[in-house]
Amino acid sequence: MTEVTMTVNGKTVSGSVEGRTLLVEFIRNDLHLTGTHVGCDTSQCGACAIHVNGKLVKACTMFALEADGAEVSTIEGQANDDGSLNVIQQAFKEHHGLQCGFCTPGMVMAAADLLKTNSKPTELEIREHLEGNICRCTGYHNIVKAILAASGQDVSNIAAE
Amino acid sequence: MPKDSGIGAAIKRREDARFLLGSGRYSDDITLLNQTHAIFVRSEVANGEINSIDTSEAEAMPGVLAVFTGEDFVDVGGNPAGWLINSRNGDPMKEPKRPVLAHGKVRHVGDAYAAVIAETEQQARDAAEKINADIKELPAVIDMASALSGKNFVHDEIGTNQCYDWGWIEDNREATDKAIKNAHHVTTLELVNNRLVPNAMEPRCSIADYNPANDDYTLYTTSQNPHLTRLLISAFVLGIPENKLTVVSPDVGGGFGSKIYHYGEEALVLAAAKRIKRPVRWTATRSESFMSDAHGRDHVTKIELALDKDNNFLAFRTETMANVGAYLSNFSTVTPTILHGTLMAGNYAVPNVYVNVKTVFTNTAPVDAYRGAGRPEATYSLERVIDKAATELGVDPIKLRRQNFIKPDQFPYVTAAGLNYDVGDYDAIMDRLEHHADLKGFAQRRKKSEAAGKLRGLGINSYIEACGIAPSNLIGTLGARVGLYDAATIRVNATGNISVMVGAHSHGQGHETAFPQIVADMLGVDPDNVEIVHGDTSKIPFGMGTYGSRSLAVCGSAIVRGVEKIISKGKKIAAHMMETTDDKVDFEEGVFSVKGTNKTVSFGDVALKAYIPHDFPIEDIEPGLEETAFYDPQNFTYPAGAYACEVEVDPDTGQVTIESFAAADDFGNIINPMIVEGQVHGGLAQGIGQALLEGCTYNEDGQLISASYMDYTMPRAADLPSFIVDHTVQTPSTDNPLGVKGCGEAGAIGSPPTVVNAVVDALRSANHNVTHIDMPLTPERVWAAMNN
Ligand code: FES
Ligand code: FES
Numbered sequence: 012m013t014e015v016t017m018t019v020n021g022k023t024v025s026g027s028v029e030g031r032t033l034l035v036e037f038i039r040n041d042l043h044l045t046g047t048h049v050g051c052d053t054s055q056c057g058a059c060a061i062h063v064n065g066k067l068v069k070a071c072t073m074f075a076l077e078a079d080g081a082e083v084s085t086i087e088g089q090a091n092d093d094g095s096l097n098v099i100q101q102a103f104k105e106h107h108g109l110q111c112g113f114c115t116p117g118m119v120m121a122a123a124d125l126l127k128t129n130s131k132p133t134e135l136e137i138r139e140h141l142e143g144n145i146c147r148c149t150g151y152h153n154i155v156k157a158i159l160a161a162s163g164q165d166v167s168n169i170a171a172e
Numbered sequence: 173m174p175k176d177s178g179i180g181a182a183i184k185r186r187e188d189a190r191f192l193l194g195s196g197r198y199s200d201d202i203t204l205l206n207q208t209h210a211i212f213v214r215s216e217v218a219n220g221e222i223n224s225i226d227t228s229e230a231e232a233m234p235g236v237l238a239v240f241t242g243e244d245f246v247d248v249g250g251n252p253a254g255w256l257i258n259s260r261n262g263d264p265m266k267e268p269k270r271p272v273l274a275h276g277k278v279r280h281v282g283d284a285y286a287a288v289i290a291e292t293e294q295q296a297r298d299a300a301e302k303i304n305a306d307i308k309e310l311p312a313v314i315d316m317a318s319a320l321s322g323k324n325f326v327h328d329e330i331g332t333n334q335c336y337d338w339g340w341i342e343d344n345r346e347a348t349d350k351a352i353k354n355a356h357h358v359t360t361l362e363l364v365n366n367r368l369v370p371n372a373m374e375p376r377c378s379i380a381d382y383n384p385a386n387d388d389y390t391l392y393t394t395s396q397n398p399h400l401t402r403l404l405i406s407a408f409v410l411g412i413p414e415n416k417l418t419v420v421s422p423d424v425g426g427g428f429g430s431k432i433y434h435y436g437e438e439a440l441v442l443a444a445a446k447r448i449k450r451p452v453r454w455t456a457t458r459s460e461s462f463m464s465d466a467h468g469r470d471h472v473t474k475i476e477l478a479l480d481k482d483n484n485f486l487a488f489r490t491e492t493m494a495n496v497g498a499y500l501s502n503f504s505t506v507t508p509t510i511l512h513g514t515l516m517a518g519n520y521a522v523p524n525v526y527v528n529v530k531t532v533f534t535n536t537a538p539v540d541a542y543r544g545a546g547r548p549e550a551t552y553s554l555e556r557v558i559d560k561a562a563t564e565l566g567v568d569p570i571k572l573r574r575q576n577f578i579k580p581d582q583f584p585y586v587t588a589a590g591l592n593y594d595v596g597d598y599d600a601i602m603d604r605l606e607h608h609a610d611l612k613g614f615a616q617r618r619k620k621s622e623a624a625g626k627l628r629g630l631g632i633n634s635y636i637e638a639c640g641i642a643p644s645n646l647i648g649t650l651g652a653r654v655g656l657y658d659a660a661t662i663r664v665n666a667t668g669n670i671s672v673m674v675g676a677h678s679h680g681q682g683h684e685t686a687f688p689q690i691v692a693d694m695l696g697v698d699p700d701n702v703e704i705v706h707g708d709t710s711k712i713p714f715g716m717g718t719y720g721s722r723s724l725a726v727c728g729s730a731i732v733r734g735v736e737k738i739i740s741k742g743k744k745i746a747a748h749m750m751e752t753t754d755d756k757v758d759f760e761e762g763v764f765s766v767k768g769t770n771k772t773v774s775f776g777d778v779a780l781k782a783y784i785p786h787d788f789p790i791e792d793i794e795p796g797l798e799e800t801a802f803y804d805p806q807n808f809t810y811p812a813g814a815y816a817c818e819v820e821v822d823p824d825t826g827q828v829t830i831e832s833f834a835a836a837d838d839f840g841n842i843i844n845p846m847i848v849e850g851q852v853h854g855g856l857a858q859g860i861g862q863a864l865l866e867g868c869t870y871n872e873d874g875q876l877i878s879a880s881y882m883d884y885t886m887p888r889a890a891d892l893p894s895f896i897v898d899h900t901v902q903t904p905s906t907d908n909p910l911g912v913k914g915c916g917e918a919g920a921i922g923s924p925p926t927v928v929n930a931v932v933d934a935l936r937s938a939n940h941n942v943t944h945i946d947m948p949l950t951p952e953r954v955w956a957a958m959n960n
Contacts, residue, residue, distance in 0.1 A: 031294070110682070152892075
């Protein structure tokens with residue numbers, strides 16, 4: 012077991028982990044931050060997406076040890092300071108961008124990553140940016156719409172009848 | 173009643189905030205004090221004889237608390253089939269035992285034959301690798317046709333791989349044969365309805381907690397219907413008394429059918445928790461999900477459509493082989509039969525239908541209901557053969573369908589496949605579709621695609637489905653071993669807010685938002701004052717859970733009945749308060765009033781009075797304001813729709829892209845249109861996934877080739893377009909008090925043939941003599957079809 016220390020959602024945390032412990036396991040099992048989900052074992056689904064040192068990362072592709080000293084943010088750290096939904100989260104709610112909610116934390120983290128570098132993405136850019144995130148419920152239609160809306164763009168022509 | 177919050181309002185979902193903030197509570201998020209971990213040891217071969225299992229090395233590993241094998245469960249029951257299907261000759265179906273852990277033989281890759289319980293998951297995993305099993309590999313039974321003709325059996329004790337040979341309707345057989353023989357034109361098509369893996373994003377998870385003090389158990393599990401799971405475990409598998417077992421399905425991350433069923437892992441963790449007197453948990457890896465969740469579809473069908481000289485449909489006749497896998501999953505026998513055969517008249521006034529289904533055991537994972545369950549298979553066969561007939565006859569595919577539609581004035585209409593459609597207007601739906609699909613502009617769009625070197629195709633489909641399967645007395649005669657009602661308890665609390673305990677389970681469908689809209693509308697209260705309680709057998713009445721687009725039509729109707737009882741009792745209390753008799757009391761918009769006077773009393777005051785009955789005629793009116801209703805529908809509901817899809821095909825690579833997709837559906841009345849549209853979007857994505865991307869593949873040795881997201885192609889955002897959905901045609905169901913029909917499966921039912929019809933159309937536009945391509949329409953298959 013080895014000691015790791017990192018900053019998660021602004022708080023310094025530490026714990027002892029095995030060499031094989033994945034970052035997502037550390038986050039879920041040791042820190043009890045269960046908003047980051049595990050949907051696969053081949054790094055394909057994006058349910059575990061978080062930000063590490065400002066980059067979008069699948070937390071199942073990193074060992075906890077590799078995150079020693081890193082700045083990590085998870086879905087639990089995304090709300091506004093008063094605890095209310097942030098712009099992206101609010102847009103997901105407004106446009107019904109989630110159903111079962113299992114992929115949702117990863118989708119929100121991926122959307123935040125996109126909007127950081129591309130403040131007005133096109134529909135196609137959004138769809139391509141989500142290539143690492145699978146949703147089985149929504150057919151993506153309303154996720155795309157939510158991200159467009161979060162970026163302040165008009166979504167009326169994406170609207171279904 | 174504010175119009176923006178009751179029935180018909182697109183109010184935002186109250187469940188969203190917890191999911192968006194990361195505070196949802198899925199099974200795997202639950203941590204119990206002193207918990208331990210289970211890991212299953214699964215077969216690597218498709219068919220094998222277990223000679224011995226040596227667990228000694230595993231037992232000696234650090235942290236190991238217990239090891240189980242099939243031996244430990246020989247004295248308990250098996251996981252039963254929920255529906256008895258008889259063969260055409262009257263013989264009952266074959267029902268081999270499905271044990272908690274494989275015993276004697278392993279029958280598919282992923283079949284669990286041992287389990288290790290340890291202090292940590294890693295210790296359990298390490299120890300599981302030390303289980304030494306001597307399993308002799310046997311030749312696998314994979315291909316259905318050879319399974320039926322061969323002498324190698326999945327279950328030796330039944331001496332056949334055929335579960336049953338079912339005919340529907342047997343009395344129609346001769347007439348159908350005759351109609352086909354004498355027809356002016358017969359179109360024949362052989363097709364495969366590809367095997368799919370449901371792939372809810374949350375893997376299955378089960379956690380058992382045993383309390384020795386009371387000898388009772390709590391099972392947290394990813395279930396679409398906790399009461400049914402409890403019943404199966406209690407009555408058939410472990411024999412735990414129902415009142416000693418609580419099943420809790422908290423937030424569940426999608427189901428699509430795969431979480432309807434009881435699985436052996438649930439029984440194992442319960443038995444283990446009792447043995448070691450500590451909580452035992454297990455969460456599937458995605459690889460385990462691929463190998464052990466119930467799969468869907470997997471039919472091979474030959475369909476014939478007979479027409480007269482005026483292109484009127486005379487008969488549909490199908491022969492199907494349906495794969496059931498190695499064991500009977502709970503609803504695996506009804507899915508390819510009742511849920512498939514009865515739909516084989518489609519939306520059409522066709523006088524003859526005959527369906528034959530042979531269901532086949534193979535050394536593959538069990539196959540059961542997956543979003544649509546039988547109805548997508550029926551729709552696919554019908555709508556593909558109709559399209560082929562249109563091509564052969566040189567008639568417009570929309571015209572051919574319209575000509576044969578059951579017309580609005582023909583309802584109620586008993587079809588040749590035995591269902592009684594209550595109401596519908598298929599031409600009106602097609603009108604809406606034509607409006608959205610801009611058919612007039614298609615030639616222009618095709619030209620544009622051609623100029624860019626692409627082939628463009630247009631596919632059309634119309635579908636009907638049957639939801640809210642019922643009534644119990646009818647399905648009982650058809651072999652169901654369960655009832656298919658649902659239940660709701662309405663508890664008006666003393667302070668006037670309301671708790672509604674429901675048998676339906678929400679795993680993405682938004683019940684916590686939509687159900688209160690019904691209650692709010694009826695009682696004139698704010699929906700925010702209505703709380704839905706679901707997913708916990710210790711709190712909710714016995715209901716049958718959520719699948720088959722049944723929640724609103726069946727459980728929603730139970731809520732209506734329950735609220736009606738509340739109103740009727742409320743009138744008695746109000747009558748007492750206003751010194752009149754209850755027949756003189758009206759109730760509207762949350763206010764009780766005495767007819768013809770201006771005397772009123774509010775709903776809240778009545779609620780309070782019910783719980784503080786100081787001056788109450790106790791002999792006439794019981795205290796409290798709580799009612800339960802069980803609702804058993806009179807009939808199925810029949811949502812219907814018409815879909816249009818435009819594709820582009822790259823002639824050099826065979827790559828298909830969806831250029832547009834429009835869906836027009838009739839779901840009857842709608843409670844929350846935002847949720848309805850979301851359900852359609854999700855269904856469309858799964859149906860398009862089936863048509864273009866998804867294929868669960870076993871090789872001839874029974875190895876699962878598509879066992880991860882690297883090999884099984886899930887639809888991703890860039891594979892799909894934005895959808896046009898329309899639900900403005902609303903013919904309310906006449907068989908339930910809400911007039912609703914159900915919308916959860918429609919998209920997955922209607923879309924696969926739409927896409928395939930479009931691709932075939934695209935290829936034919938370039939003079940390729942292609943009549944059919946089997947799904948999934950991968951670039952390789954499409955390219956091969958173009959290049960023979
Ligand atoms: S769990 Fe990390 S990508 Fe699936
Ligand atoms: S909302 Fe269920 S997987 Fe995306």
